[in-house]
Amino acid sequence: MSLVPLVAVVMVFAIPILGIALAGYKEWLTFKTKHRELGSSTRVVEDRIDGLEDRLARLEEEREALQERVQNLETIVTSEAWIAEHDESTDLSPLSDAADGRLEPPNGDGTMPSDAEHTAELARRLRGR
Numbered sequence: 001m002s003l004v005p006l007v008a009v010v011m012v013f014a015i016p017i018l019g020i021a022l023a024g025y026k027e028w029l030t031f032k033t034k035h036r037e038l039g040s041s042t043r044v045v046e047d048r049i050d051g052l053e054d055r056l057a058r059l060e061e062e063r064e065a066l067q068e069r070v071q072n073l074e075t076i077v078t079s080e081a082w083i084a085e086h087d088e089s090t091d092l093s094p095l096s097d098a099a100d101g102r103l104e105p106p107n108g109d110g111t112m113p114s115d116a117e118h119t120a121e122l123a124r125r126l127r128g129r
Contacts, residue, residue, distance in 0.1 A: 083123050 077123050
């Protein structure tokens with residue numbers, strides 16, 4: 001008969017302890033599920049950030065290459081050898097010297113100048129000729 005009171009005391013204390021342990025396990029499972037979901041979404045965000053960093057690096061390289069190309073072209077256009085090679089007439093009249101205030105096309109035949117002629121004209125004006 002001494003076993004019955006021992007079982008009763010164990011049951012009184014075991015049921016609440018078991019309930020607390022099960023509630024903690026359920027909370028741990030919920031945490032693990034959220035952690036797994038956040039982990040997968042975090043990986044997606046990290047992959048996207050890595051892709052954007054790679055794209056940014058490529059765009060910066062392209063921008064630097066384009067800047068270098070523009071600087072080279074500016075050097076060519078403003079060099080005296082290029083101006084001398086593409087200079088067809090040295091006596092340019094400023095726009096303020098127009099007799100009747102009308103502007104005439106530079107070629108006289110009404111056509112627009114080519115890109116090379118236009119660039120040469122701009123280069124001459126920049127150099128102050």
